[in-house]
Amino acid sequence: xxxxxxxxxxxxxxxxxxxxxxxxxxxxxxxxxxxxxxxxxxxxxxxxxxxxxxxxxxxxxxxxxxxxxxxxxxxxxxxxxxxxxxxxxxxxxxxxxxxxxxxxxxxxxxxxxxxxxxxxxxxxxxxxxxxxxxxxxxxxxxxxxxxxxxxxxxxxxxxxxxxxxxxxxxxxxxxxxxxxxxxxxxxxxxxxxxxxxxxxxxxxxxxxxxxxxxxxxxxxxxxxxxxxxxxxxxxxxxxxxxxxxxxxxxxxxxxxxxxxxxxxxxxxxxxxxxxxxxxxxxxxxxxxxxxxxxxxxxxxxxxxxxxxxxxxxx
Amino acid sequence: xxxxxxxxxxxxxxxxxxxxxxxxxxxxxxxxxxxxxxxxxxxxxxxxxxxxxxxxxxxxxxxxxxxxxxxxxxxxxxxxxxxxxxxxxxxxxxxxxxxxxxxxxxxxxxxxxxxxxxxxxxxxxxxxxxxxxxxxxxxxxxxxxxxxxxxxxxxxxxxxxxxxxxxxxxxxxxxxxxxxxxxxxxxxxxxxxxxxxxxxxxxxxxxxxxxxxxxxxxxxxxxxxxxxxxxxxxxxxxxxxxxxxxxxx
Amino acid sequence: xxxxxxxxxxxxxxxxxxxxxxxxxxxxxxxxxxxxxxxxxxxxxxxxxxxxxxxxxxxxxxxxxxxxxxxxxxxxxxxxxxxxxxxxxxxxxxxxxxxxxxxxxxxxxxxxxxxxxxxxxxxxxxxxxxxxxxxxxxxxxxxxxxxxxxxxxxxxxxxxxxxxxxxxxxxxxxxxxxxxxxxxxxxxxxxxxxxxxxxxxxxxxxxxxxxxxxxxxxxxxxxxxxxxxxxxxxxxxxxxxxxxxxxxxxxxxxxxxxxxxxxxxxxxxxxxxxxxxxxxxxxxxxxxxxxxxxxxxxxxxxxxxxx
Numbered sequence: 001x002x003x004x005x006x007x008x009x010x011x012x013x014x015x016x017x018x019x020x021x022x023x024x025x026x027x028x029x030x031x032x033x034x035x036x037x038x039x040x041x042x043x044x045x046x047x048x049x050x051x052x053x054x055x056x057x058x059x060x061x062x063x064x065x066x067x068x069x070x071x072x073x074x075x076x077x078x079x080x081x082x083x084x085x086x087x088x089x090x091x092x093x094x095x096x097x098x099x100x101x102x103x104x105x106x107x108x109x110x111x112x113x114x115x116x117x118x119x120x121x122x123x124x125x126x127x128x129x130x131x132x133x134x135x136x137x138x139x140x141x142x143x144x145x146x147x148x149x150x151x152x153x154x155x156x157x158x159x160x161x162x163x164x165x166x167x168x169x170x171x172x173x174x175x176x177x178x179x180x181x182x183x184x185x186x187x188x189x190x191x192x193x194x195x196x197x198x199x200x201x202x203x204x205x206x207x208x209x210x211x212x213x214x215x216x217x218x219x220x221x222x223x224x225x226x227x228x229x230x231x232x233x234x235x236x237x238x239x240x241x242x243x244x245x246x247x248x249x250x251x252x253x254x255x256x257x258x259x260x261x262x263x264x265x266x267x268x269x270x271x272x273x274x275x276x277x278x279x280x281x282x283x284x285x286x287x288x289x290x291x292x293x294x295x296x297x298x299x300x301x302x303x304x305x306x307x308x309x310x311x312x313x314x
Numbered sequence: 315x316x317x318x319x320x321x322x323x324x325x326x327x328x329x330x331x332x333x334x335x336x337x338x339x340x341x342x343x344x345x346x347x348x349x350x351x352x353x354x355x356x357x358x359x360x361x362x363x364x365x366x367x368x369x370x371x372x373x374x375x376x377x378x379x380x381x382x383x384x385x386x387x388x389x390x391x392x393x394x395x396x397x398x399x400x401x402x403x404x405x406x407x408x409x410x411x412x413x414x415x416x417x418x419x420x421x422x423x424x425x426x427x428x429x430x431x432x433x434x435x436x437x438x439x440x441x442x443x444x445x446x447x448x449x450x451x452x453x454x455x456x457x458x459x460x461x462x463x464x465x466x467x468x469x470x471x472x473x474x475x476x477x478x479x480x481x482x483x484x485x486x487x488x489x490x491x492x493x494x495x496x497x498x499x500x501x502x503x504x505x506x507x508x509x510x511x512x513x514x515x516x517x518x519x520x521x522x523x524x525x526x527x528x529x530x531x532x533x534x535x536x537x538x539x540x541x542x543x544x545x546x547x548x549x550x551x552x553x554x555x556x557x558x559x560x561x562x563x
Numbered sequence: 564x565x566x567x568x569x570x571x572x573x574x575x576x577x578x579x580x581x582x583x584x585x586x587x588x589x590x591x592x593x594x595x596x597x598x599x600x601x602x603x604x605x606x607x608x609x610x611x612x613x614x615x616x617x618x619x620x621x622x623x624x625x626x627x628x629x630x631x632x633x634x635x636x637x638x639x640x641x642x643x644x645x646x647x648x649x650x651x652x653x654x655x656x657x658x659x660x661x662x663x664x665x666x667x668x669x670x671x672x673x674x675x676x677x678x679x680x681x682x683x684x685x686x687x688x689x690x691x692x693x694x695x696x697x698x699x700x701x702x703x704x705x706x707x708x709x710x711x712x713x714x715x716x717x718x719x720x721x722x723x724x725x726x727x728x729x730x731x732x733x734x735x736x737x738x739x740x741x742x743x744x745x746x747x748x749x750x751x752x753x754x755x756x757x758x759x760x761x762x763x764x765x766x767x768x769x770x771x772x773x774x775x776x777x778x779x780x781x782x783x784x785x786x787x788x789x790x791x792x793x794x795x796x797x798x799x800x801x802x803x804x805x806x807x808x809x810x811x812x813x814x815x816x817x818x819x820x821x822x823x824x825x826x827x828x829x830x831x832x833x834x835x836x837x838x839x840x841x842x843x844x845x846x847x848x849x850x851x852x853x854x855x856x857x858x859x860x861x862x863x864x865x866x867x868x869x870x
Contacts, residue, residue, distance in 0.1 A: 059657050106854045110861050113600055113800060116660060117792040118857065124789040125850035132843040184420055184428040184436075191406055191417050198404045201366070202479055203392030203421040212427070242789070246664045253661060283676050289669030296662045297650060 010174070010261040017167055021160045033159050039271045040166045041227045046251035046263035047173055048220035052213050053249065054257040055181055057193030059116050061245050062103070062123030066096045066218045068130060068240030070225020075235045076136055078145045085148035085156075089226060096222025097215050099126075104214035108207055123242050130237035141236030148230055156230050166227055170264070173220060178260050180216070189213050190258075250292055318377075319344045319483055319513050320365070320396075325374035327360055327537075334360040335371065336537035342483065347514040349524045352534035353557065358517045359401060361534065362487050365515065366398040367391040379482060393422070395482035399472040401491060401517075407461035411452055411471055414460055415443040418478035443478065450474045450504055466497035473504065483513040490520050502526060525549075533557070567701050572822045573815070578707045580814025581714025585769035586787065587794045587806040588721055589762020595801020596734060597755055600656050602663040603643070604766055604791070605784025606670040611636040611767025612774045612783065613674055616685045625688035632771050633764055640763025644756055652755070671781040680781055685774030710772050717765065718807055725803055734758065790817070793849050797856045799866025808864060813849050820848040 017036065024032040045067055052058040073092040082088070107118045131139050147156040156162045180186050192199045192206035199206055229235050238244065247270065255266025273291075277284035320342040327335035334357040342348045352358055363369035365376065367388035376384045378396055386394075406414050416439045420426060423438060433439060447456050450470045455463060460471060469489060476484050489505065490498040502523045508514065509527065518524050524531065525545050532542045535557045541548060548554055590604045614635040619628025647666060651659045687706045694702040725731035733754060736744050745751045770784075777783065794813045798805025825841030832840075856864065 053657075059660060061660065106857055110857060113594055113598075113656060114796060114857075114861070114863075116600060116656060117796050118853070121789055121793050121796070121850055121853060125847050128846035129843055132846055133839070135839070179430050179432070182432040182434065183430055184426040184433045186429075187413075187417060187420065187433045188426045191409075194406045194408055195404060197368075197400070198406060198475075200368075200388040201392060201398055201400070201404070202418040202475060203389050204426070205387070205389040209426065243664075243667075243785070246661070249661060250664075253657075283672050285668045286672035286676065289665045289667070289672065292665035292668070293647060293662045296658050296665065 006259070006261065010264075013261065013264065014167075014171060014174075017170075018164075021163055030159065033163050035271075035275065037159075037163045037166050037231060039268050040170050040264075041224055041231060042248065042251065042271060043264040043267035044166075044170055044173055044227070045221050045224040045248050046255070046267045047170075047177060048217045048224065049248050050252045050255075050257070050260075050263045051177060051180065051189075051220075052210075052217045053252055054259070054262070055186065055193065056189045056210060056213050058108070058210060058214065060107075060119045060214070060217075061116050061242060061249070062119035062121075063217070063221060063248055064242065064244035065103075065123040065126045065240045066100065066221035067225040067228060067244065067248075068126060068237065069096045069099055069218075070222035071229035071235050071239050072130065072136065072225075073222070074148060074226050074229050075142060075144055078148075079136065079142065083146050083149045085150040088148050089223070092222045092226045093219045096225070097219040100215045100218025101211070104211045104218075108210050108214060120242055120245070123240060123245060127237050127240045127242070130240060137235070139237070141234060141238070144229055144233050144235060147233070148226070162230070166231075169223065169227065173223075174260060174264070181260070185209065185212070250295075254295060317344075318342060319346075319379060320515070321375075321377040322365070323375045323377075325361070325364060325376065326372045327357075327364060327369065328372050333537050335364065338374070338534075338537070338539055340532060340539065340542075342513050342515055344482070344513055345510050347509050347516060347527050347529045349516045349518060349528035349531045350534055351518065351521075351524055351531060355536075356534040357537040358534055359487060360537075362398065362485055362515075362517055366396065366485050392479055395480065396485070397476040397479045397481035397483070398485035399469075399476050399487060399489060401487040403465070403468045403472060405460045405468055405471050405475070408459065410457050410459055411447060411463065411467075411474075412440065412443055412456040414471055415446055415474045415478050416440055418475040419443050419446075422479050446474045446477050449477070451500065466493050466501070469493065469501065470504070473501075473508075477508070481512050483515065484508075485515045485517075487517050488519065489516070490518065490523055498523065568822070570698070570701055571703060572818055574703055574707065574711070575822075576815035576818035577811065578711050578714075578814070579818055580811035581711055581718075582769050582773060583787070583791055583794050583814055584714060584807050584810035585717060585765045585772075586791045587798070587810050588717075588803055589765040590791060591795050591798070591801055591803065591806045592734065592758050593762050594795065596758055597652055599648070599652055600659045600663065601648070602660060602788070603666040603670065604762070605786075605788035606667055607636055607640055607763040607766035607784070608770035608773070608787065609670065609674060609779075609781070609784040610639050611764075611770030612685065612779045613678060613683070613770075614767070615771035616683050616774060616779060617678070629771060633767055636767030636770075637760050637764050640760045640767075641756060643763075644759045648759070649752075667785065670784075675781045683774075683779040685779050687775045706775065713768075713772065717768070721803055790849065793853045795863075796853055797863055799863030802863070802865035805863055805865030813852070816852055817845075817849050820845040824848070 017040065020036050021033055024030055045063070049060070049063045052060055070092040073095050074088045077088050077091060103119070103122045107115055107122070110118060130136070136142055150156070154161050154165050156165070181190070188199070188204055188206070188209045191204070192210065196206060225239065228239065251266035251270050252263050253266065254269055255262030255264065274284065274288065277287055318341040320340070322338055322340035325335050325338040326333065338361060350358055350361065360369065364371045367383070367386055367390070371384065374384070375382065378391065378394060381394060383391055383394065383396070406417065409417070416433065419439045419442050420433065444453070444456060447453055450473050452467060452470055452474065455467060460468060463471060473489065490501050493501060498520060505514070505527055516524070516527060528545055530542060531545055531548045532539050533548060533554050540557060541551050541554050543551065586604065586608060590601065593599055593601050611632055615628045615632030618631035618635070619625050622628060622631070643666065647662065651662055691706045691709050693705050695705050695708060696702050725734055733744065733749060790813060794806060794809040797812065798809030824845045825837050828841050828844070829837035
């Protein structure tokens with residue numbers, strides 16, 4: 001029953017998102033298309049983090065790295081004259097997955113405080129790497145020479161087409177997450193989070209499964225990075241700054257850990273909140289900071305916990 | 315050369331100056347129910363931890379079903395057929411009883427790199443899980459969250475999970491701990507039905523349970539096995555009486 | 564590459580190491596004893612720098628600035644502990660990470676509101692300025708030697724307190740078994756507040772020492788915090804010895820790497836390739852080191868196994 005209610009809310013939300021271009025045109029505010037496209041891209045990033053954080057209990061503070069890797073893959077290829085979107089996508093996913101594999105292999109052997117710090121450190125390493133390579137903009141970043149080209153399938157230059165592409169990816173990844181989380185693989189990941197000793201006792205070593213989940217999450221975030229750089233038309237190492245990881249984490253928490261639709265809601269709320277606050281004052285972070293602290297202290301179960309049909313478990 | 319299922323030779327585990335496991339020698343035959351008793355602080359849980367693979371011994375050797383498992387970690391030993399239950403109940407609190415057992419079944423039903431099909435719909439996992447739940451007496455509690463089960467039921471659930479891993483030897487760490495008289499009796503009856511099918515190593519304080527279930531008993535005092543024998547032999551053994559049973563009177 | 568340069572960079576490396584130690588010592592104690600991840604530790608570093616500069620400008624005296632700066636940082640640390648962090652001790656690490664992340668945003672913005680986003684100028688006091696001729700032809704800034712000296716003094720002090728006093732015994736006991744310490748009737752809350760405050764003061768000290776050398780600006784804490792994390796991971800959580808060893812190692816590796824990797828690479832591969840790869844690799848060096856240490860010893864060099 002509860003699952004069905006949640007599903008209805010998610011579908012309703014997606015339907016609303018699908019109507020945004022039409023609504024924006026009617027109100028003559030094309031800005032909304034831009035805004036919500038950005039929200040959706042971060043929702044995809046948050047969704048990928050939710051897999052390992054919400055369901056897997058792996059507090060990875062370095063997830064923004066994959067946003068950067070996906071973006072850099074596209075920008076670098078484009079810089080060298082390769083604009084084929086499919087090829088860029090393959091490289092973005094491949095690079096994200098590959099680097100996630102390496103970082104994960106080292107980090108997942110640890111746990112607790114160590115894991116948090118290590119993922120944080122590796123992300124900063126990539127950030128400094130990005131800064132130090134002058135050819136790709138170094139500190140200031142670089143413009144994207146040309147948007148990714150997908151033959152005649154979709155034109156990223158057209159805001160509405162791009163919007164629906166992002167929406168499509170979001171829906172696809174939502175569905176993928178749903179299948180993943182309830183599959184045998186997903187059960188192992190969730191079990192390892194719930195009770196690691198018990199999982200080892202029944203005969204499962206969590207490490208390899210966690211590593212695979214880490215790689216999948218990294219690859220999905222790489223896709224978000226590709227979309228992001230096409231959206232902003234500009235790329236800076238800030239894409240992978242660790243504070244960005246913190247933002248994405250907050251989206252996952254705000255929305256509600258371990259729910260499929262939560263991250264989308266979290267992305268929506270956090271980004272709209274940031275937008276709103278920055279309209280009031282340039283010092284909006286001084287309001288956001290304590291707000292986040294309060295949210296952690298008092299609204300632990302996130303917004304999804306406030307939705308109808310939410311149940312207390314555990 | 316013996317054909318013992320579990321062979322422990324000269325096992326040593328030290329924590330600083332404390333020798334928690336002091337040159338332990340133990341044999342368990344296939345199908346045998348072997349109890350380990352001893353006063354508090356004797357090192358029983360440390361011993362179980364080394365048998366299950368959660369603790370690494372400092373010296374000595376453990377052989378299980380012909381394999382040298384001394385350096386093998388817990389998941390690998392479980393795959394060989396060596397299962398354990400915990401002294402402090404350890405189940406998946408956020409999952410239903412059925413999910414709990416199905417996971418244990420899943421752990422021994424091939425690999426879990428399946429990403430698409432819902433595990434809930436795999437009858438190859440759910441059917442055996444239901445059967446086992448029924449066997450331990452939790453048949454009608456299958457859909458209840460483990461966190462909402464009574465203490466005794468949670469311990470039954472642990473036994474179910476152990477059974478689901480198709481063990482050749484079950485390590486049970488104080489299965490009736492924290493149970494009232496009625497629940498204890500039920501658990502002992504359950505364990506009695508499981509006797510013989512696989513070997514059981516039972517760590518327990520409850521002497522009624524021990525004497526009614528055990529084929530043989532080993533007595534552990536200060537990390538050493540001071541006597542091994544049938545319940546009758548142990549009952550009359552003067553050293554044992556002095557060290558342990560004597561304190562009970 | 565000559566001997567003079569080598570000695571100079573070695574001293575620089577030790578100086579960086581000593582600064583990292585000041586930060587790492589407090590943080591690793593908080594990790595080890597209170598089992599709490601505090602991302603906002605860098606904020607105390609920043610607060611120490613800002614308060615000292617402000618106080619020095621206001622009173623016209625460097626010494627007064629230092630005293631007020633440290634006192635102010637202690638106050639801020641205690642207030643933060645009482646108001647925001649008390650409730651976090653019980654929570655899981657994720658909550659701690661997120662809450663302290665929120666604190667970082669707050670402090671960075673607060674500082675920006677009060678003093679602006681541009682870097683503040685912190686001057687080296689007259690009695691610490693100038694150079695010292697250590698060996699023939701090598702003139703090294705006196706100020707950096709002072710930092711080195713202060714850092715070593717603090718290390719000695721910490722060693723003495725932790726190894727030789729009752730308070731230190733409590734700290735060590737608390738690190739390995741806090742419930743036991745509480746059961747013994749020791750006022751755990753007070754102990755926690757003391758430890759936390761002390762860590763904040765050390766961070767503030769590092770900040771005010773760093774002021775003249777590095778930039779005093781919003782976000783300065785986070786820049787160095789990541790390196791501090793690397794130090795703690797390498798040294799092992801909860802171990803002051805580990806913090807010292809880790810800090811010196813990281814300080815040396817980072818400084819030497821930045822100074823010598825490019826020329827060394829340039830002699831192996833082509834100079835133009837080294838021009839690009841050198842700085843990039845140098846910035847990655849300490850993280851690679853961390854990865855190697857972790858692969859061999861997941862709990863760090865001096866960390867406790869399990870727990």
